[in-house]
Amino acid sequence: MTMPPAAPTSTVPEAVAAFPADAVAPVRTLPFDGEGLQGLFFRTNGTTDAAVWTDGLFMLTFWFSMFFFVLLMGLMVYWCIIYRRRPGVPAPVSPAHNSKLEIFWTVVPSSSMLVFFFLGFWGYMDKVVPAGGALELSITGQTWDWTVEYPDGTQSAQMTTLGGRDNVKIHALPENTDIALRMVSTDVIHSFWIPDYRMKTDVFPNRYTGYGFTTPKLGPEDDHPEGRYRDQWVFCAEYCGDLHSEMAAIIRVVPQADYEIWLENQGSSGDPVIDGQRVFQSRCATCHSVDGSNNIGPSWKDLYGSERSFNKAPPQIADDNYIRESILNPGIKIVQGYQNQMTPFQGVIKDEEISNIIAYMKSISVHVEQPAEGEAGEDAPGETETGAGEEG
Amino acid sequence: MATIDANKPDLPAAGAKSHPLYWKNRGFAHHFRNADEQFDACKLGMWLFLTTEVLLFAGIFCAYAIFRMLYPDAWAAGSHHLDWRFGGLNTIVLLFSSWTVASGVRAAQMGNNAALIRNLVITLICAGLFVFIKLYFEYIPKLSAGKAPGTFFSYPYAHDPHEPLWWSVYYIGTGIHALHVLIGAGLLSWVLVRAIRYEAYGPTEYTMVETSALYWHLVDLVWIFLFPLLYLIH
Amino acid sequence: MEHSIDDVHIPNPEFDPTDPHGLGHGHHGHHIITARTLMTVLLILLFFTVLTVALSRAEVWIQNTFDVVLPQWLNIIIAMSIATVKAVLVGAYFMGLRFDKALNSIIMLICIAAVICFLFFTSIDLGNRGAVSPLRATVLSPGGTGYGLDRTYDGISTAASPRPSTSGLPIAEFRRKERLAELAMEEAHEHGRTEPTEADVAAGEAEFWRIYYQDYVDKGKHPHRHEHDEHNYFAKLHFAHHDADGIEPVSRISLENVAESSPNYSKRLTGLTPGLFGDGSDHDAHGDTHNKSPNDNHDAAPADTAETDPDH
Amino acid sequence: MSTADRTHEPDHDHHDEGSYLTPKYGAMGTVWDWMTTVDHKKIGVMYLFAVLFMFFLGGVAALAVRLELLEPVRVAADGAITGQLFAPAGAESINTGNQIYNRLFTLHGAIMVFMFIVPSVPASLGNFFLPLMLGAKDVAFPRLNLFSWYIYVSGSIFGILSIVLGGVDTGWTFYTPYSTTTDADHWRVLLMVLAAFVLGFSSILTGLNFIVTTHKLRAPGMGWFDMPLFIWAIYATSIIQVLATPVIGITLLLLIFERLFKVGIFDPGLGGDPVLYQHFFWFYSHPVVYVMILPGMGIISELLSVHSRKQIFGYRAIAFSSLGIAAVSFIVWGHHMFTAMGELASAIFSALTFLVAIPTAIKVFNWITTLYKGSIAINTPMLYALSFLFLFSIGGLTGLPLGALATDLHLHDSYFVVAHFHYVMMGGTVIAFIGGIHHWWPKMFGRMYNEKAGMLGCVLVFIGFNLTFMTQFFLGTQGMPRRYASYVDEFQFLHTLSTYGSWLILAGFLVHLFNFIHSLVAGPKAPPNPWGGLTLEWETESPPIEHNFHHEVLVQHGPYDFDTVVPPHCDERDFPLPPQDQPPASH
CATH class of the missing domain: 1.10.287 (Helix Hairpins)
Known part of the structure; x- marks a missing residue:
């Protein structure tokens, strides 16, 4: 495993270490630390005001429902037993309706519905309106990945394998901070769901949506061998295609100081190959591999400089221009054997990132003369999740 | 089969033509109690069907209203590309045909087969005229200028980026309406053929005329709203 | 028991067994309109x-x-x-x-x-998406992002209008650019060149706007309809209202003024800052917005335009 | 119930007729006879077998989906992929397996919604029993009825063709822009959309037919409030079908245009709006939820009343609540889109959504009160009715947190929603449907089924159902999104339980299947009125004769007057009346 360019110093907790801190953990689950019945429902008790409100409202409806359910089912079973049919015995005459009773059981539930509506609406407004001065994250949903951009333009390059999936991006957030999300999609509808904050909102192409939440305050219960943090899942909740179920990310709530170090470590390393590899990991690894295996898209291994044949275009050598075009406008030339599934990155990706990607592709291609045996040339291609797994 | 049994007593033959479709030879289906009930049932069924047509067009009107609200400029610009003279002419054609159809129903009720045939023929001519104006003076020139829906839009001098949407709504709305004109014309042609060949409709048997006429009026109704929305409001 | 499908129950003039009391006889209930x-x-x-x-x-x-x-x-x-x-x-x-x-x-x-x-x-x-947070009503790129337009559908002939890959442009904008390129090329050919020079491009553009307004005038719809012109998205991006003769465009409106000159667009496009994410002065928080706009490479991109701070 | 023997109408009597099932024309002739029949009973039976076949197809897809979810997909330390069932041999990525999974759940949803549950009760039991219960000889437009059957068949063929060609992965909701861009190089999605479009016409025509029949063909003496509650439910259903289905027609038509011509109305790539599609879609698809459940409610009203031999409690309240549900269903569709809509619309729709709870609650209260002082027979239909009350109550009550905005933002598109609508759709409609089939089986086919086997099947389905879907409530609240081919390890235990439950459901339905086959082949002959029902269908023979009734019927008592009327064809010793010293309360 390559040492990260900006090696974590001993003062930096391992949990917020710089790229690539992808220790393989094949089976690892997030904690189940809720209490009582509420814990059974939600795994962890709500940590923020909005989440606590939601849990409370949920439990209120639960006990309300439970009351009526037990009452009705109890009566049903009881009457079925005592009024069971006996041959030759008629059912006694009983009234066919009772206006007072019927009005009673119409009015009472109706008025409680009003309460549920107002409680729900109150909690809703709490969630959709972020606090003023919140830390604003800009989120782009894309098949099948979330790109989270911090206010300074940084994007996470930290990956892990967790709960059975590769390339789960980790996005660190400072504890006890107001966060506002501004979200947009580049292709189809997604939905950004953080179950721990009990909140989701759909992410649309060509239109902004957003919501806000507050990160929890960390306590001793969040201490791990690698440092103090709390992981929270992000899921895509609106069906978006083949890898909908893989469109997950982790929000890692860390202390403020760790957050700043982490943010620092996500910046450019100065080496285009390393940076290109980061872009690959954060944007491309869902669909492309670098070990030669075919995924949704062609593998990048030995791609650069090879001759590509297309469905509806004359063959071409994969050079810089081709790669640029394929990133920005992938629908123009579709490699034989693949479908037109990639989202155009036009307007999404920066020129610098494209150059880094090209540098990275060159470094893992046999069609390009590699600079020298050693450092970047050989190790970079092995620097994938599976390669790391073998070593770990 | 439960309901519609053949039950043919001797026909009162005086002056009647022998074909079973001749209006005096027509009875009613066995599961109805009398002919009036059957007539009412058919008419009720037709009205219910008309509600489904209204709701079908409601989708188009809804798309129109929503995008008008969101992109008023595109709608204003789009409306300026339409010529009110053709729209107005078509409105008059349809209103006139509605009148002839209503007169046709009246003729059937009065037992005046010749008038029924005359009215139906005029109506069908109006239907043809409507479609001709639509195609020749509207669709074809516009399409050849590139004012087409969606990606087919190739008119470079658009005034608003949402203009392709306007054309989508325009073509879908008027296109589905024109389709209904054709369906209605088909129904009326069938009535016409039966009126000519069998004298099938008279005072006691004009269900088919009445229901086809209702359909035709609905087509007219839809156009009464489409015309100002597309041509006049900007 | 024949399965005749047609209506064949003939009422007997003397006695109708289904209506022994003669209640349903005749069609006296049907009104004949005069x-x-x-x-x-x-x-x-x-x-x-x-x-x-x-x-x-x-x-x-x-x-x-x-x-x-x-x-x-x-x-x-x-x-x-x-x-x-x-x-x-x-x-x-x-x-x-x-x-x-x-x-x-x-x-x-x-x-x-x-x-x-x-x-x-x-x-x-x-109509009320932006009621609480104006951001929610914000359209990134008026006319669309162009996404998915290049997804061809093999079964259907698209010869009449091959679906373009618009590189993230709205279709109307894309067609306009196509036409501008065509005009520039025509200019170049006129002068015997194979590639249009800058002058050709400029001449083509002038020709474009001439046709644009000519088309306007020919249709007899408009010439003096200010309200209309004010809302004319493409016109206002590049040219002011026509001058006295109604044909020749005279001056450009600078991009900064676009939002002000168009009440409808400004309402939608500048709704970014106030409300949800700050107090309205916090423009910097959105400085990166246009990075995500698929058409920010194009100077005429409306999202870009509206989000751009005047002092940008 | 007694009939007025109108001796002066000799041509209206059908003394010598055989059962509608009796073949009269030889083998080929009989097939042709069935294919061209305008008899509502035959059409109803054909619908019954068709929808049950679709239920089987959709059920197979459901089982496959559950099987895949038995284990999470994991990338093991050595890079191997475990827990993925669907990937063909040699597949290198998770991708292939996911594609198959996505097609399977779409298949499940589309078949179950469009081809099974929407036509299920109205088109089969409704077709068969609506005219019988009204005392009519047929529906108002018999040929239209046959026509809508063929529309249904051709729509289903389109759907199956689409599946055979490789299936679609849009989800049954066809949300744009995914549905307009996926599988861009193939006709499959178009075929499936076309199938749903065509099936809509079948639904409209059936509903139209039933409304006219109810208005015009009630037997003499049958006022609106003498109609059985099943008819009320079907009537309300038909109103929704007629009013809502055209909108899905235009929606799917626009979707077809969108795919063929890229007109852009729903496509953000062309400036259109994907949320507009959702409004269009749910304006139909929310009311259609009540198209699914209302007939089930109608069945339950019949079952509870007949098998507890008891006046239904609050007849008018139940009848009007059916209409109330139909009316309210048109103004609550937005609760499917709380995560997509603006705040104002969300608030309005949330408030309106709670209106639905009121008529629904009224129905449940009335049903349970009906049991009070009844003479309750515990047999298969009654067990199903009781299961319905249990499961539907859960389904309804779990709608509360989904209607409240704050909780919905968490639960939307999660397994909680999946569990909720399965409790309503399957725990409600399917349970009622199967109960109704048992209840009317003797009438439809003239054979009794095995009561013990029926009860065993019911118990298996009930337990299996709760195991399958109760767990999904917890999955949803804990954070499991729906339509996931794979999931994180936290959820494995509950998913495994759920999959085991699905096998129990399968076992239950297999018991029913064999029971029905056995009954058709070797069941004992059914008497005309085995349960002592008072509605008109028990008046005629089992199975009914071709013209339904020997004489024109004249209604002389209400459908639930068990206190005062000995059921037709029944002995008073078996169905004793209560002492008549006190006047029965009438409604």
Whole structure:
């Protein structure tokens, strides 16, 4: 495993270490630390005001429902037993309706519905309106990945394998901070769901949506061998295609100081190959591999400089221009054997990132003369999740 | 089969033509109690069907209203590309045909087969005229200028980026309406053929005329709203 | 037991077994509308048609002659009221609802109620997206992102209009650029060049706008309709209102003023900052917004335009 | 119930007729006879077998989906992929397996919604029993009825063709822009959309037919409030079908245009709006939820009343609540889109959504009160009715947190929603449907089924159902999104339980299947009125004769007057009346 360019110093907790801190953990689950019945429902008790409100409202409806359910089912079973049919015995005459009773059981539930509506609406407004001065994250949903951009333009390059999936991006957030999300999609509808904050909102192409939440305050219960943090899942909740179920990310709530170090470590390393590899990991690894295996898209291994044949275009050598075009406008030339599934990155990706990607592709291609045996040339291609797994 | 049994007593033959479709030879289906009930049932069924047509067009009107609200400029610009003279002419054609159809129903009720045939023929001519104006003076020139829906839009001098949407709504709305004109014309042609060949409709048997006429009026109704929305409001 | 499908129960003139008391005999229940009524209704309908057209033309005339821009809702209310009156006439007389069983009218009313629900609630949502956070109503790129346009559909011939890959441009914008390139190329060919020079591009652009306004004038719709021009998205991006002769564009509106000059677009596009994510002065928080806009590479991109701070 | 023997109408009596099932024309002739029949009973039976076949197809897809979810997909330390069932041999990525999974759940949803549950009760039991219960000889437009059957068949063929060609992965909701861009190089999605479009016409025509029949063909003496509650439910259903289905027609038509021509109305790539599609879609698809459940409610009203031999409690309240549900269903569709809509619309729709709870609650209260002082027979239909009350109550009550905005933002598109609508759709409609089939089986086919086997099947389905879907409530609240081919390890235990439950459901349905086959082949002959029902269908023979009734019927008592009327064809010793010293309360 390559040492990260900006090696974590001993003062930096391992949990917020710089790229690539992808220790393989094949089976690892997030904690189940809720209490009582509420814990059974939600795994962890709500940590923020909005989440606590939601849990409370949920439990209120639960006990309300439970009351009526037990009452009705109890009566049903009881009457079925005592009024069971006996041959030759008629059912006694009983009234066919009772206006007072019927009005009673119409009015009472109706008025409680009003309460549920107002409680729900109150909690809703709490969630959709972020606090003023919140830390604003800009989120782009894309098949099948979330790109989270911090206010300074940084994007996470930290990956892990967790709960059975590769390339789960980790996005660190400072504890006890107001966060506002501004979200947009580049292709189809997604939905950004953080179950721990009990909140989701759909992410649309060509239109902004957003919501806000507050990160929890960390306590001793969040201490791990690698440092103090709390992981929270992000899921895509609106069906978006083949890898909908893989469109997950982790929000890692860390202390403020760790957050700043982490943010620092996500910046450019100065080496285009390393940076290109980061872009690959954060944007491309869902669909492309670098070990030669075919995924949704062609593998990048030995791609650069090879001759590509297309469905509806004359063959071409994969050079810089081709790669640029394929990133920005992938629908123009579709490699034989693949479908037109990639989202155009036009307007999404920066020129610098494209150059880094090209540098990275060159470094893992046999069609390009590699600079020298050693450092970047050989190790970079092995620097994938599976390669790391073998070593770990 | 439960309901519609053949039950043919001797026909009162005086002056009647022998074909079973001749209006005096027509009875009613066995599961109805009398002919009036059957007539009412058919008419009720037709009205219910008309509600489904209204709701079908409601989708188009809804798309129109929503995008008008969101992109008023595109709608204003789009409306300026339409010529009110053709729209107005078509409105008059349809209103006139509605009148002839209503007169046709009246003729059937009065037992005046010749008038029924005359009215139906005029109506069908109006239907043809409507479609001709639509195609020749509207669709074809516009399409050849590139004012087409969606990606087919190739008119470079658009005034608003949402203009392709306007054309989508325009073509879908008027296109589905024109389709209904054709369906209605088909129904009326069938009535016409039966009126000519069998004298099938008279005072006691004009269900088919009445229901086809209702359909035709609905087509007219839809156009009464489409015309100002597309041509006049900007 | 024949399975005859047709209506064949013949009422016996002497005795109708299904109606032993003769209650259902004859068609006395069916109202026959007089020819005079029908003709009157037709004339009224034609009158209203002429009226609605005349009122619509009058509005245009007033605007062109007196420069008085009547509000849009007036136009809509008048036209729709007249259409409703016409529809009621057709329903009541031509379709006979007035003389028919009430049930049929009730069915139509229920149907119209459903239509109103449909329109009302749908427009409540789409018209109020920005009620709490203006951001939610913000369209990234007016006219679309171009995504998915290059997804071809093999089974269908698209020869009439090959689906372009617009590189993230709205289709109208894409066609405009196509045309500009064509015109530049024509200019180049005229001068015997194979590649257009900068001068050719400029000449092509001038030609484009000439046709643009010519088209306007030829249609007889507009020349002095300020309201219209104010809302003219492409025109206002590059050129001011036409000068006296109504054809030659004279000056460019600078990009910064676009939002101000267009109430409708500014409302949607500058809704970014106030409300949800700050107090309105916090423009920097959105400085990176246009990075995500697929068409930010194009100077005329509206999202870009509106989000751009004047001092940018 | 007694009939007025109108002796002066000899041509209206059908003394010598055989059962509608009796073949009269030889083998080929009989097939042709069935294919061209305008008899509502035959059409109803054909619908019954068709929808049950679709239920089987959709059920197979459901089982496959559950099987895949038995284990999470994991990338093991050595890079191997475990827990993925669907990937063909040699597949290198998770991708292939996911594609198959996505097609399977779409298949499940589309078949179950469009081809099974929407036509299920109205088109089969409704077709068969609506005219019988009204005392009519047929529906108002018999040929239209046959026509809508063929529309249904051709729509289903389109759907199956689409599946055979490789299936679609849009989800049954066809949300744009995914549905307009996926599988861009193939006709499959178009075929499936076309199938749904065509099936809509079948639904409209059936509903139209039933409304006219109810208005015009009630037997003499049958006022609106003498109609059985099943008819009320079907009537309300038909109103929704007629009013809502055209909107899905235009929606799917626009979707077809969108795919073929890229008109852009729903496509953000062309400036259109994907949320507009959702409004269009749910304006139909929310009311259609009540198209699914209302007939089930109608069945339950019949079952509870007949098998507890008891006046239904609050007849008018139940009848009007059916209409109330139909009316309210048109103004609550937005609760499917709380995560997509603006705040104002969300608030309005949330408030309106709670209106639905009121008529629904009224129904449940009335049903349970009906049991009070009844003479309750515990047999298969009654067990199903009781299961319905249990499961439907859960389904309804779990709608509360989904209607409240704050909780919905968490639960939307999660397994909680999946569990909720399965409790309503399957725990409600399917349970009622199967109960109804048992209840009317003797009438439809003239054979009794095995009561013990029926009860065993019911118990298995009930337990299996709760195991399958109760767990999904917890999955949803804990954070499991729906339509996931794979999931994180936290959820494995509950998913495994759920999959085991699905096998129990399968076992239950297999018991029913064999029971029905056995009954058709070797069941004992059914008497005309085995349960002592008072509605008109028990008046005629089992199975009914071709013209339904020997005489024109004249209604002389209400459908639930068990206190005062000995059921037709029944002995008073078996169905004793209560002492008549006190006047029965009438409604």
